[in-house]
Amino acid sequence: MNTLSRADRLRLMKFVCSFAWTDLVVSEAERELVSHLASHHDFDDADRKQIDEWLKVPPPAEELDPTQIPIEHRQLFLDAARAVVQADGRLAGEEREQFALFEELVKSSS
Numbered sequence: 665m666n667t668l669s670r671a672d673r674l675r676l677m678k679f680v681c682s683f684a685w686t687d688l689v690v691s692e693a694e695r696e697l698v699s700h701l702a703s704h705h706d707f708d709d710a711d712r713k714q715i716d717e718w719l720k721v722p723p724p725a726e727e728l729d730p731t732q733i734p735i736e737h738r739q740l741f742l743d744a745a746r747a748v749v750q751a752d753g754r755l756a757g758e759e760r761e762q763f764a765l766f767e768e769l770v771k772s773s774s
Contacts (some may be wrong), residue, residue, distance in 0.1 A: 668737060673705055674714070675733065676741055681718035682728055683748045683766075686759045690719055691752040701744065730769040738770045 668676065680701060684694040702715050733741050745766055749759040 668740075670706075670711075672734060672737060673707065674711060676737075676744060677702060677707075677711075677715050678718060678723045679728060679730075679733075679741055679766075680744050680748050681715065682723050682725075683745045683759070683762065684719065684751075685722035686749065686762045687756040693752040694748055695719055697748055697751040730766055731773040733770060742767055742770055 677698070680698055684690045684698060698715065698719060702712060707715065730741075745763060749755060749763050
């Protein structure tokens with residue numbers, strides 16, 4: 665994530681948080697993964713507060729456009745989304761479906 669701009673780092677975290685909400689429950693394992701990702705990157709206090717808010721209330725869907733992910737970072741976004749849906753050790757049907765759709769959108773818009 666070091667090569668991502670601030671806006672793209674926040675975009676990544678917004679997607680990660682939205683995937684944590686896919687099954688309507690943010691598990692402790694998902695929360696820890698999001699925290700781990702956020703702690704290893706250059707976020708200021710306001711950014712960290714925003715990320716915490718996305719764990720309390722999911723980011724608005726209209727702000728999540730996979731076609732806006734820079735091509736060179738799409739694999740990173742896919743890997744992070746996959747990690748969060750697998751973080752709690754169970755893959756709910758909704759998570760599987762949402763990830764498959766996300767993957768299709770990201771790959772088809774390359």
